[in-house]
Amino acid sequence: xxxxxxxxxxxxxxxxxxxxxxxxxxxxxxxxxxxxxxxxxxxxxxxxxxxxxxxxxxxxxxxxxxxxxxxxxxxxxxxxxxxxxxxxxxxxxxxxxxxxxxxxxxxxxxxxxxxxxxxxxxxxxxxxxxxxxxxxxxxxxxxxxxxxxxxxxxxxxxxxxxxxxxxxxxxxxxxxxxxxxxxxxxxxxxxxxxxxxxxxxxxxxxxxxxxxxxxxxxxxxxxxxxxxxxxxxxxxxxxxxxxxxxxxxxxxxxxxxxxxxxxxxxxxxxxxxxxxxxxxxxxxxxxxxxxxxxxxxxxxxxxxxxxxxxxxxxxxxxxxxxxxxxxxxxxxxxxxxxxxxxxxxxxxxxxxxxxxxxxxxxxxxxxxxxxxxxxxxxxxxxxxxxxxxxxxxxxxxxxxxxxxxxxxxxxxxxxxxxxxxxxxxxxxxxxxxxxxxxxxxxxxxxxxxxxxxxxxxxxxxxxxxxxxxxxxxxxxxx
Numbered sequence: 409x410x411x412x413x414x415x416x417x418x419x420x421x422x423x424x425x426x427x428x429x430x431x432x433x434x435x436x437x438x439x440x441x442x443x444x445x446x447x448x449x450x451x452x453x454x455x456x457x458x459x460x461x462x463x464x465x466x467x468x469x470x471x472x473x474x475x476x477x478x479x480x481x482x483x484x485x486x487x488x489x490x491x492x493x494x495x496x497x498x499x500x501x502x503x504x505x506x507x508x509x510x511x512x513x514x515x516x517x518x519x520x521x522x523x524x525x526x527x528x529x530x531x532x533x534x535x536x537x538x539x540x541x542x543x544x545x546x547x548x549x550x551x552x553x554x555x556x557x558x559x560x561x562x563x564x565x566x567x568x569x570x571x572x573x574x575x576x577x578x579x580x581x582x583x584x585x586x587x588x589x590x591x592x593x594x595x596x597x598x599x600x601x602x603x604x605x606x607x608x609x610x611x612x613x614x615x616x617x618x619x620x621x622x623x624x625x626x627x628x629x630x631x632x633x634x635x636x637x638x639x640x641x642x643x644x645x646x647x648x649x650x651x652x653x654x655x656x657x658x659x660x661x662x663x664x665x666x667x668x669x670x671x672x673x674x675x676x677x678x679x680x681x682x683x684x685x686x687x688x689x690x691x692x693x694x695x696x697x698x699x700x701x702x703x704x705x706x707x708x709x710x711x712x713x714x715x716x717x718x719x720x721x722x723x724x725x726x727x728x729x730x731x732x733x734x735x736x737x738x739x740x741x742x743x744x745x746x747x748x749x750x751x752x753x754x755x756x757x758x759x760x761x762x763x764x765x766x767x768x769x770x771x772x773x774x775x776x777x778x779x780x781x782x783x784x785x786x787x788x789x790x791x792x793x794x795x796x797x798x799x800x801x802x803x804x805x806x807x808x809x810x811x812x813x814x815x816x817x818x819x820x821x822x823x824x825x826x827x828x829x830x831x832x833x834x835x836x837x838x839x840x841x842x843x844x845x846x847x848x849x850x851x852x853x854x855x856x857x858x859x860x861x862x863x864x865x866x867x868x869x870x871x872x873x874x875x876x877x878x879x880x881x882x883x884x885x886x
Contacts, residue, residue, distance in 0.1 A: 442525035539656045568742040568745075587623075627641075649698035656690050731748055748766050841857065
């Protein structure tokens with residue numbers, strides 16, 4: 409038996425906290441599917457996977473003390489081992505009933521299904537049923553990649569372009585609803601116009617894997633609201649993640665939940681069907697890499713030298729706020745247009761500048777100064793990365809100053825009340841306005857105050873009543 413020597417395993421997968429929150433009954437149902445067990449195994453850290461493989465082929469439990477003795481004898485390794493055991497327990501892969509942690513063993517359902525996933529056999533069909541090749545010619549991988557890129561970038565391009573005066577291709581209503589529910593876009597102008605939010609701009613900074621799972625997690629949260637079986641939804645996503653790219657699969661063995669998901673996942677570019685009534689579907693690279701470390705998308709345009717530079721970083725920023733972006737990608741150009749003034753466009757180069765107006769426009773849409781700096785840093789050209797600091801300090805400071813300037817000045821629509829005949833009249837009206845909680849500013853020496861517009865009619869009526877009570881000789885108010 410190999411000695412366990414824990415090593416840092418990176419950040420935890422975004423789906424795991426959601427799985428932690430599920431009941432043991434739901435997870436046990438999920439573990440009846442070998443494809444789900446294999447997909448979850450892929451999401452775990454290297455240490456957690458090693459623990460599972462060490463227990464998988466044992467027919468009896470192992471004392472926890474024996475397992476702990478295999479861990480490298482230092483504090484960090486012990487802490488990582490305890491974290492791994494805790495994670496597997498919360499997933500109910502290792503039973504968590506009282507007394508069982510004295511001995512380690514795998515949940516019997518998970519063990520049986522995972523063994524099947526590794527060795528094959530059975531009639532579970534949890535990895536999908538390949539469609540009959542005799543009916544229609546299968547599409548190739550290049551077509552599926554092109555389709556996935558087009559659908560996915562349609563969503564991202566709409567996020568950055570909607571509400572800016574441009575007319576991007578509009579995703580399906582289901583996608584728009586999901587973007588709103590996830591807080592990535594918000595309704596402006598009475599609910600008819602959607603614009604990207606601060607969370608949406610942060611979403612654009614994430615790698616494609618994280619972006620996809622951000623949306624799918626919101627989709628999972630909406631499952632019960634749509635009266636869909638959550639375990640069935642998770643099972644189908646895990647099934648897709650274990651399918652073969654380029655292979656077409658039959659829909660005839662799918663249940664009602666999975667057939668309903670096909671329509672939604674087409675909109676995200678995870679599956680392709682020739683038509684909605686087709687009895688076969690193709691998973692795209694977005695689907696087959698859901699639980700993989702492989703890239704979920706190929707290059708979104710071509711494999712030219714320009715695109716290679718763009719993948720490494722494409723922005724050069726000068727101390728005079730002038731920006732050069734070596735890209736021809738419409739999505740990247742649209743993102744830059746959120747906070748820069750674009751002045752010139754060439755086949756492989758965009759020239760623009762960070763200006764007070766362009767940054768304030770971004771700030772008014774909920775984008776923060778730190779997010780702008782982060783985006784410029786993340787996508788800095790390799791030539792820029794030789795600088796220390798990477799971005800010009802003057803530019804960073806000015807972006808933050810523009811944000812402070814915006815936050816310092818606050819505008820309220822309202823009315824200035826002045827011209828009171830006496831101090832008593834002024835105090836009567838001021839106290840009434842305070843009760844309405846509409847006073848924005850006051851000056852006792854000048855006997856005036858400023859109130860918000862929503863309280864004007866009430867204050868006006870109160871002044872009228874004061875005058876009537878005084879028989880026309882009392883309060884005065886503007």
